[in-house]
Each structure stands twice: as structure tokens, then as C-alpha cells.
Amino acid sequence: MSSLANKIQKYINELLANSKEGYIELQRSKLAEQFVCVPSQINYVLGTRFTIKQGYVVESQQGGGGYLRIIKLPLTNAQLLTLIDETIDKSVSEHGAMELLKRLYNEDLLTFREMLIMKSLIQRETLDEGLKRDEIRARLIKAMLITLLRQEFQQN
Structure with a gap:
């Protein structure tokens, strides 16, 4: 950028x-x-x-x-549902999903932390091609936990 x-x-x-x-x-x-x-x-x-x-x-x-x-433009609930439906459909690129998450964050519908957790789930590194369901689930859980444990989110 x-x-x-x-x-x-x-x-x-x-x-x-x-x-x-x-x-x-x-x-x-x-x-x-x-x-x-x-x-x-x-x-x-x-x-x-x-x-x-x-x-x-x-x-x-x-x-x-x-x-x-x-x-x-403000985002109403009906518009949010339409946006999600139009953006995601049956598949969505990493870029398209990130644009949606950024919009939800900018509209105060997601916290920064929630956006980062979701981002960690949709990254190319997490969703490698050809993985089985259990492998995908393991990667998703790892990605969420790593994001939750990041230093900048610790309350200490």
C-alpha cells in the first residue's frame, strides 16, 4: 500500500x-x-x-x-444483511472478506480484536487448499487462540 x-x-x-x-x-x-x-x-x-x-x-x-x-453512508441491519449476502455468497476471496471485516469495524459492528480474530481465520495461511475438515478446524482454533494471546490484548 x-x-x-x-x-x-x-x-x-x-x-x-x-x-x-x-x-x-x-x-x-x-x-x-x-x-x-x-x-x-x-x-x-x-x-x-x-x-x-x-x-x-x-x-x-x-x-x-x-x-x-x-x-x-450509514449501515442499517437490512443493508448489513444484504452486504454480507452480496459479499460472501458461496465463496469469497481473502481480499473481499477483509474489505467486509474492515467495513464492519469502521461501522463499530466489530471491535478491533474481533476483526483481528476473524482476519486470522480467513488468511490464506490458515485456509490452505486441500485440507480436510479436522485440519481446517485445528488451524482455525490455533489462529483464534494465537490472536487472543497476542501481547497487545493482555489486560495486565
């Missing part, structure tokens, strides 16, 4: 978190100047990290100074 893209994403998320309206308006060129990058870098961040699937709508107005309006 690009460090610059992470910084831009973090900045936009902070602005959204502080917005009483649930949306922000920015100018692409001023944002590019602020981060000393080309406007296409801003487009990349918006196109990959602020999508409908991730809970955002990005509106763009051209000309006359133009602006970007980034809207954070």
Missing part, C-alpha cells in the same frame, strides 16, 4: 468523522497541492478506498472550481 494513499485516506476519514453533515466537500486540485501529488493520485484513493461497497458515495462536479463531495 502506498504511504501517500494511506495519508490521503486517513485525512479524508478524519474530515468525515468530524463532519456533522455526514459528508465533506473538497477540491481535488487543492487536496493534491496539500499532499504534493498529482490529481490522479487523489482519483486513485477515491476509486479504491471510498467506494459504495466500502460505504461511501463520491460525487464530482466539474468546472467553476469544481468539488468532490464524499458522503459516508
Whole structure:
């Protein structure tokens, strides 16, 4: 992941978190100047990290100074069920599953710890191809326990 893209994403998320309206308006060129990058870098961040699937709508107005309006969509229970159904279906890639977990975490539906536990279960290393049910179960239990025992979660 690009460090610059992470910084831009973090900045936009902070602005959204502080917005009483649930949306922000920015100018692409001023944002590019602020981060000393080309406007296409801003487009990349918006196109990959602020999508409908991730809970955002990005509106763009051209000309006359133009602006970007980034809207954070709240997630209702019905929408959550639809999102899970559409994302997971009969199979899901590791990336797709991680995007879902991140969205649930960002919506405060999962704690950070719960997200990490679930991440440990879906990682490619845990779910190796060709394993039998008992082997998969053993890997899942190990992955959960290792995550639970990680130092940063100890209450001492």
C-alpha cells in the first residue's frame, strides 16, 4: 500500500468523522497541492478506498472550481444483511472478506480484536487448499487462540 494513499485516506476519514453533515466537500486540485501529488493520485484513493461497497458515495462536479463531495453512508441491519449476502455468497476471496471485516469495524459492528480474530481465520495461511475438515478446524482454533494471546490484548 502506498504511504501517500494511506495519508490521503486517513485525512479524508478524519474530515468525515468530524463532519456533522455526514459528508465533506473538497477540491481535488487543492487536496493534491496539500499532499504534493498529482490529481490522479487523489482519483486513485477515491476509486479504491471510498467506494459504495466500502460505504461511501463520491460525487464530482466539474468546472467553476469544481468539488468532490464524499458522503459516508450509514449501515442499517437490512443493508448489513444484504452486504454480507452480496459479499460472501458461496465463496469469497481473502481480499473481499477483509474489505467486509474492515467495513464492519469502521461501522463499530466489530471491535478491533474481533476483526483481528476473524482476519486470522480467513488468511490464506490458515485456509490452505486441500485440507480436510479436522485440519481446517485445528488451524482455525490455533489462529483464534494465537490472536487472543497476542501481547497487545493482555489486560495486565
